Amino acid sequence: MSSPTGIAAVVLTALATVLIGMYGVRAARTTSDFYVASRTVTPWWNASAIGGEYLSAASFLGVAGLVLAYGTDMLWFPVGYTAGYLMLLVLVAAPLRRSGAYTLPDFAEARLESSAARRMASILVVTIGWLYLLPQFQAAGLTLRTVTGAPQWAGPVVVAVVVLVSVLGGGMRSITFVQAFQYWLKLTALLVPALFLLLVWVGDGRPELATPGSPVFEEPTSVEVTIDVTVDVPSQISVVADGEPLVLEPGPHEVSAGTVLDFPAGAPIPHASSLTPMTGESWALPLTAGGDHPLYATYSLIIALFFGTMGLPHVLVRFYTNPDGRAARRTTLAVLGLLGVFYVLPGLYGALGRLYTPELLLTGRTDAVVLVLPARLVDGVAGEALSMLVTAGAFAAFLSTSSGLTVSVAGVLSQDLLHGRVRNPVTGFRLGAFLALLVPIGLALTSPFLGIADVVGLAFAVAASSFCPLLLLGIWWRRLTWPGAVAGLLAGGGASTAAVVVTILGGPQSGWVGALLAQPAAWTMPLAFVVMIAVSLGTQQHLAPGVNRTMVRLHTPENLDLNRGDWDPEDRWRT
Amino acid sequence: MERVTVTGPRRRRPPARRRAVTAEIDAQTQLGEVYMRALLRAQLRLSLAVAGVVLGLLATLPLLFALAPRISAIELAGIPLPWLVLGGLIYPALVAAAWFYVRAAERVERDFGDMVNRS
Structure with missing residues (x-):
């Protein structure tokens, strides 16, 4: 694709995002209280917004790249991203909405009535947020480089500037319209080119996607x-x-x-040294990727993705815009439908990429397959237009997920870590947003490129080993105490973070140690549960005094006239 | 600019019925706690059932592929079975499970509301 088209796609997406954002803010100002107004959003719009925020660079680019390189086993990534929402629906969605918590630290404080638990949760939100932002920025660099030839650092900087402008302009206000628009943009951007690609493939006489034996260049x-x-x-x-x-x-x-x-x-085809070559047979069969212990790696990945979704900081914030617990459930059901439609597509790109863009195995940039495939198969203006569409979709993916994460991390940084040092809350939030972006950009520019979906998988592992136990036990088990929660968060969150740091800095290890470090969730999540339960049972004198009232609040439908306590997170915006 | 009035759902409180289970729950009496525990248990049982069935089915897939490699070789319309299941068929199944759960959870809440308001 020529650079002007690529630049046009990026500029148009950024412009549409800012314009719709401005419209959203204006619409919101017609009511006295933005947060109540935003709750008149229907479940369908809200679900589109959640989908828009959730479908990150990992979903849009990373999954297809992994499927291209490693085949069947990588289809567990999109399955896990979707099934994670089912776990969220059945285990936490309605009680979490009813708690009134706006962030995970809010929930920890409301349920456990402890500021220590709140601080611990804040630190973990920032850790997970940074870990999740890092691959978004690396993917932005890859995309801008692929479509415009810009240097690697340009992508992260452009995304950060657009995010900073829109986040600082909109402030804490979550802009539902922008996120909803970006879901439909991303779906269109994958769906329309995919139809063309399938037509070309069928027109070619449906050639076999992966010929037996080691991959070769079929043509000069x-x-x-x-x-x-x-x-x-x-x-x-x-x-x-x-x-x-x-x-x-x-x-x-x-x-x-x-x-x-x-x-x-x-x-x-000579493979980039970062990739493990696979024959056509093993590519097409399951349980062939994942190093020495594929069965363990697959199960650990499933655990991380299924139970990590509920602990992602930017997911929870969006639930707050539902009017009540019942709507939160219905919204989540709609989200599952939207994700299911989307996630059929990345695997298709990866599979066709194995056939039509095998040179990506040589350059090692398999994550670019979604971007290069349309122009490769469709000639002329149509090909240019399709390339423009996928570029716009990819850019929407970085923008929506990054801004959602930045708002969450900035909110936590300014409320819990900068609080007291900076007087003005708006200045604090801006400083928080700046810090929220600075660290992952620094990491993105200095750390080696690890594969987008892999790093996102590690963020899920940390979330599954920390916030998943906190939410599940906090919602369903009265005897959870704050020392138990803090100990569990330290053990699970600490162990999984350590495994992630070793994997990122030290590179992949071999044998069982390597498997356990590269996919930690299967042992760090049970560890967190055991520590949380054991320490809670030993510290029953620290039970939250209002735990029974909190349980009424979490589990009873809102139409019943009951005393739910007086904790209200909206107080802080009323002053 | 149009002014929008925001109101909550109208609360029903017939005086004859009010002094009842809701008051027991508010006062955290033993009877109130019995009702609350029944609600929690019903919801938790439902959640664990749905999560257990879905997780159980999904978790047997890798094992099935590992123990019976011949299953992976089955092709439908030229697409290998693992690709068909993981790449497409699994999503409608997840949505169906979610739909079942939402209906069942709302029924539990309706029953709880009826019970609380009746007595």
């Missing part, structure tokens, strides 16, 4: 390497490099940016 292929990469050459290949004939001996080779390699038909 010219590959331009845009970022330095180390590739592992499986067997001797004669290629043409920058016009000069060259024989590549087996073993690792460094290819510098700007090199153009011409492969003859039938040449085996």
Whole structure:
């Protein structure tokens, strides 16, 4: 795709986001209380907004890239992202809405009546938020580089500036319309090109997606390497490099940016050293990826995704815009429908990418498959238009998820960590937003590129090992105490964070240690539950005095005239 | 600018019925606690049942693929079974489970409301 079209797609998405955001803020100002007004939003709009915020770069780009490289097992990512909402629906949705909590620290304070539990929850919200923002920024860099040729740092900076402008303009106000618009943009941006791609594939006589044996270039292929990469050459290949004939001996080779390699038909594809090559047979079959212990890795991933969703900071904030617990359930049901429709598509891109864009295995940029596939298969203006559409969709994915996370992290930073140091709450929130973006950008620019969906998977693992036990026990078990909650958050959140840090900084380890560190949820989540329950049972003198009243508040339908206590999170906006 | 009045749902409180279970719950008497525990138990049982069935079915899939590799080789309309299940069929099933849960949970709440208001 040419750069002007790519830049146009990015600019249009950013502009639409800002304009709809301004319209949303104006609509909201016609009522005295924005937060009550936003509750007149119907479940359908609200569900679109939740879907828009939830479908991140990992869903839009990362899943397709993983499927391209590793095949069947990677389909568990979208399944887990969706099933996580089912767990959220059946276990926490209505009680969480009824608690009135706006953030996870709010919930910890309301249920446990302890400021220590609140502070611990705040630290974890910031940790998970940063971990989730990091791959969003890396993906933004990849996208801008792929479609416009801009340097790697440009993407994160552009996304951060747009997010900062819209978040600072809208403040704490959650802009439902923007997020809802971005869901439908993302769905259209994947669905329409996918139909064209399928037509081309059927027109080609439905060729087999992955031929048996190691991947080879089916046709003479010219590959331009845009970022330095180390590739592992499986067997001797004669290629043409920058016009000069060259024989590549087996073993690792460094290819510098700007090199153009011409492969003859039938040449085996040298894989980037960051990828593990797979034969066509193992690609098409389950339980073949995931290193030495694929069954453990698959189960641990399932646990992280199923139970991590409920603990993501930006998911909870959106539930607050439901009028009551019943609407929260119905909204979640609609979200499940919207996610189900969307998540059929990324796997399709990955599978077709295996056939039509195998050179991504060489450059290692498999996450770009969604961006390059439409122009590869559809020629001329139609191809340009489709590329523009997927670029706009990808950009919408970074913007919506990043702004949702930034608002959540900034809110927590300003309320719980900067509070008292900065007098003016608006200044505090702005400072919080700045800090919320600064750290993950720094990480994105300095840390190695790890694969978008992988890092997001680690964020889910931390959430599943910390907030999932807190929410489940807090909602369903009266005997949870604040020392128990803090100990459990420290044990589960600490252990999973440590595993994540070792994996990110130290690179993948081998054997059982490697499997346990790369997919920690299967042992850190039970650890958090055991510690939380054991310490709670040993500290029953610290039971929250109002726990019975809180249970009435969490579980009884709002139409019953009952005393639900006087804690109200909206007090802080009434002053 | 149009002014919008925001009102909550109208509360029914027939005086004859009011002095009843709601008051017991408010006062946290033993009887009130019995009602609350019954509600919690009914909701938790429903939630665990739905979560258990869905998790159980999904969790057997990797095991099935691992123990009976022949299942993975089955193809429908040219698409291998694992791709068909994980890439498409699983989503309507998840939505159906969610729909069942929402209806059942609302029924539990209706029954609780009837019980509280009747006595």
